Amino acid sequence: ETDNCSKMLKYRCSGCIAVGKSLNSRNFSKLLHSCPYQCDRHKVIVEAEDRYKSELRKSLVYNKKILLTPRRRRQLSNES
Amino acid sequence: MFQGRRGWFCGSVGQELRQFWVAEGGTLSDPQAADFLFSCDASHPDTQRIYQSLDYIEDNATVFHAYYLSAVANTEIKNTVALGHFILPPACLQKEIRRKIGCFIWEQDQHFLIEEHDEV
Numbered sequence: 071e072t073d074n075c076s077k078m079l080k081y082r083c084s085g086c087i088a089v090g091k092s093l094n095s096r097n098f099s100k101l102l103h104s105c106p107y108q109c110d111r112h113k114v115i116v117e118a119e120d121r122y123k124s125e126l127r128k129s130l131v132y133n134k135k136i137l138l139t140p141r142r143r144r145q146l147s148n149e150s
Numbered sequence: 151m152f153q154g155r156r157g158w159f160c161g162s163v164g165q166e167l168r169q170f171w172v173a174e175g176g177t178l179s180d181p182q183a184a185d186f187l188f189s190c191d192a193s194h195p196d197t198q199r200i201y202q203s204l205d206y207i208e209d210n211a212t213v214f215h216a217y218y219l220s221a222v223a224n225t226e227i228k229n230t231v232a233l234g235h236f237i238l239p240p241a242c243l244q245k246e247i248r249r250k251i252g253c254f255i256w257e258q259d260q261h262f263l264i265e266e267h268d269e270v
């Protein structure tokens with residue numbers, strides 16, 4: 071019973087069945103993330119993209135730190 | 151179908167699909183203002199810029215393969231095509247994703263385009 075259910079859900083997560091006109095590039099990722107039953111396909115894509123995004127986030131933070139070394143910070147405060 | 155929607159198109163998207171978008175009521179816009187981001191090539195510099203944007207990192211920008219539009223063009227009931235089947239992930243992830251799920255749906259859907267050309 072539960073097995074059938076999960077098998078069905080496997081192919082029909084929010085990302086698969088959502089066809090509404092309100093969907094777009096701005097809200098799609100949030101819709102997928104909020105879906106409790108991601109199908110195998112969407113799960114793999116979401117996981118890969120999430121990993122990519124977190125790597126990018128880390129490198130952004132890292133770059134910001136380099137920008138804000140003491141010398142640079144002094145320059146910034148002199149400018150303002 | 152796309153009345154009042156703003157679409158951004160990567161340089162990798164062919165003219166036919168842009169024209170279809172406009173014919174269906176969509177307008178063309180820059181990536182910041184767009185409701186829809188379309189590309190045919192994740193490794194194209196235009197699209198790579200999206201993948202490096204803050205919008206993308208913060209889950210506010212999903213790139214869709216523009217074959218979504220040809221799928222829409224080729225179905226009788228236009229709003230039954232699942233947008234979610236046309237997610238285009240960054241090129242550096244595609245190999246790994248393919249290994250796990252087989253090919254992307256937009257790769258399987260290329261026959262839509264061929265059918266269209268056959269009819270013309």
Ligand SMILES: [Zn+2]
Nearest residue numbers: 083086109112
């Ligand atoms: Zn799905």
